[in-house]
Amino acid sequence: MARATRICVTAPASIGNVAAGFDVLGLALQPQTAAIWRDRVTVTRGERDDLHITGRFAGAVPATAADNLCMIAATLVRAQLGLPNTALRVELDKGLPAGSGLGSSSASAVAAAVATCELLDPGRPRSERIAQVLDIAGQTEAHATGAGHLDNVAPCLLGGLQLLTPLGPRPLPWPRGLQLVVASPDFAVATRDARAVLPKQVELHTAVEHAGNLGALVLALHAGEVPLIAATLRDLLAEPYRAALGPGFAQAKAGALAAGALGCSLSGAGPAVFAVCPEHAATAVAAALRDGFANQGHAADVQICAVAELGALDRVERHERG
Numbered sequence: 611m612a613r614a615t616r617i618c619v620t621a622p623a624s625i626g627n628v629a630a631g632f633d634v635l636g637l638a639l640q641p642q643t644a645a646i647w648r649d650r651v652t653v654t655r656g657e658r659d660d661l662h663i664t665g666r667f668a669g670a671v672p673a674t675a676a677d678n679l680c681m682i683a684a685t686l687v688r689a690q691l692g693l694p695n696t697a698l699r700v701e702l703d704k705g706l707p708a709g710s711g712l713g714s715s716s717a718s719a720v721a722a723a724v725a726t727c728e729l730l731d732p733g734r735p736r737s738e739r740i741a742q743v744l745d746i747a748g749q750t751e752a753h754a755t756g757a758g759h760l761d762n763v764a765p766c767l768l769g770g771l772q773l774l775t776p777l778g779p780r781p782l783p784w785p786r787g788l789q790l791v792v793a794s795p796d797f798a799v800a801t802r803d804a805r806a807v808l809p810k811q812v813e814l815h816t817a818v819e820h821a822g823n824l825g826a827l828v829l830a831l832h833a834g835e836v837p838l839i840a841a842t843l844r845d846l847l848a849e850p851y852r853a854a855l856g857p858g859f860a861q862a863k864a865g866a867l868a869a870g871a872l873g874c875s876l877s878g879a880g881p882a883v884f885a886v887c888p889e890h891a892a893t894a895v896a897a898a899l900r901d902g903f904a905n906q907g908h909a910a911d912v913q914i915c916a917v918a919e920l921g922a923l924d925r926v927e928r929h930e931r932g
């Protein structure tokens with residue numbers, strides 16, 4: 611079989627933390643409106659390194675190779691493979707807003723890492739490819755945010771709802787009939803800033819309650835026990851400190867819960883907000899989230915979403931020439 615000369619990878623948006631799982635629980639998003647909230651990266655060999663950025667949010671990401679996450683990921687892959695002098699043309703179609711809490715940096719890093727690996731190192735077994743990309747994308751995220759949190763990277767790469775365990779990511783089930791409603795307001799919060807407001811230590815009773823919530827949420831997801839999902843979709847570690855970073859969050863959350871959401875919290879580091887609700891409540895919850903931000907003077911892009919089954923690893927297009 612001929613080697614592909616051009617690899618194109620699409621990486622989905624994702625929600626980090628998922629309320630009860632700070633830094634360890636994330637899910638990939640499939641908005642009902644197709645072809646939004648995703649990054650696409652195309653990598654080919656070139657005469658020299660070349661970076662081209664297009665797309666709705668092209669203006670919000672660094673265009674210099676040294677600071678661009680796609681180029682950083684590609685360079686890390688080259689170094690890992692012992693191919694530092696292989697010149698690459700990297701094209702980023704930036705469909706995710708940066709600093710939104712929708713896993714924008716993870717999507718760029720994962721898409722570029724997968725595309726570069728598939729171009730320069732094709733045919734690796736799936737388990738090895740997953741370990742390779744988690745490592746590279748985590749290092750790339752660390753460049754952007756100061757630490758490599760994999761709760762966006764893992765679902766972005768693998769799809770689904772992913773729990774980070776000591777033995778790597780493990781998928782969790784998502785009960786049928788539950789929908790996600792996600793609001794992305796028209797302002798950004800840098801993850802680095804959102805981490806800076808977090809306490810270094812928490813009280814013992816908070817740690818105990820948090821552990822209980824996460825354990826019970828995992829149980830509830832497996833059992834499809836909706837009331838227990840509603841009781842445990844709570845973030846005791848980050849949301850109390852980050853809520854003030856995003857005007858409109860408190861109003862949006864209160865409105866979503868009143869409109870029938872089971873739970874509502876910040877998506878990753880925010881300012882995007884997600885709510886979980888039964889299908890019949892999704893339209894009302896979407897309106898409530900939009901109104902919550904509007905009442906504070908901010909427009910929000912609100913999308914009703916499913917959990918995306920496929921991550922970037924299974925959204926690879928291989929072209930033999932051109």
Ligand code: HSE
Pocket residue numbers: 626627632633634755759761762801804805848878879
């Ligand atoms: N778990 C991370 C956080 C997600 O909340 O800071 C953003 O990288």
